[in-house]
Amino acid sequence: MKPIYSSAEEAVKEIQDGATLMVGGFGLVGIPEKLILALVEKGVKDLTVISNNCGVDDWGLGLLLNNKQIKKMIGSYVGENKEFERQVLAGEIEVELTPQGTLAEKIRAGGAGIPAFYTPAGVGTPIADGKEIRVFDGKEYVLEESLRADFALIRAAKADKFGNLIYNKTAQNFNPMMAAAGKITIAEVEEIVETGDLDPAIVHTPSIYVQGLLQANQEKRIERLMTRS
Numbered sequence: 001m002k003p004i005y006s007s008a009e010e011a012v013k014e015i016q017d018g019a020t021l022m023v024g025g026f027g028l029v030g031i032p033e034k035l036i037l038a039l040v041e042k043g044v045k046d047l048t049v050i051s052n053n054c055g056v057d058d059w060g061l062g063l064l065l066n067n068k069q070i071k072k073m074i075g076s077y078v079g080e081n082k083e084f085e086r087q088v089l090a091g092e093i094e095v096e097l098t099p100q101g102t103l104a105e106k107i108r109a110g111g112a113g114i115p116a117f118y119t120p121a122g123v124g125t126p127i128a129d130g131k132e133i134r135v136f137d138g139k140e141y142v143l144e145e146s147l148r149a150d151f152a153l154i155r156a157a158k159a160d161k162f163g164n165l166i167y168n169k170t171a172q173n174f175n176p177m178m179a180a181a182g183k184i185t186i187a188e189v190e191e192i193v194e195t196g197d198l199d200p201a202i203v204h205t206p207s208i209y210v211q212g213l214l215q216a217n218q219e220k221r222i223e224r225l226m227t228r229s
Helices: 033-042 061-064 082-089 098-111 175-181
Strands: 020-023 047-050 070-075 094-097 116-119 132-137 139-145 149-161 182-193 211-213
Touching: 020 175, 033 061, 033 149, 033 182, 047 061, 061 070, 061 082, 098 116, 098 149, 098 175, 149 175, 175 182
Parallel strands: 020 047, 020 149, 047 070, 070 094, 149 182, 182 211
Antiparallel strands: 116 139, 132 139
């Protein structure tokens, strides 16, 4: 049985200044909303955050950004976050932008215990500067090192008390691979059921990757709402 935290504050109590965090989500889909809010309240700083993007100005990781709690951001794009753009251009935050597929593979490799891999993505661009280049079958590839983190904060739809997880549709995004790549993985879930209630055939993340659970309701904000006229 895995610890089930009574609050988001209890769930993040071990996260200290200077920690490296992986945070699941794509835009605002599948983000661990309550765990992020708890980090804002805790006030931890000098964080290195690995995530696809940095939320929006007033929600998700954007809240940590506004508080200047993030020292370094490793992600794929700046997205809709104007404050992120401002901090990047002003040199107030260290940023490592990585092609999205490469970022996903760096995380997956980290969880699989693979230290590095070769990819053609980024060859001939600043992304490859200072990195080893090798030729395979006449094509150049750049060596990318894998990623791991002190903590992985992820979001799932359902868990059993043993820590097996099921995600809801596209809210899977980066969450399953980050669950495997965090030394300590904390899953924020909408529902916790008894062990044995989940069909093993539909479990996305096995319990071995999960160290703690938080049951919480999420607002599920929409990053950009489009309606038909």
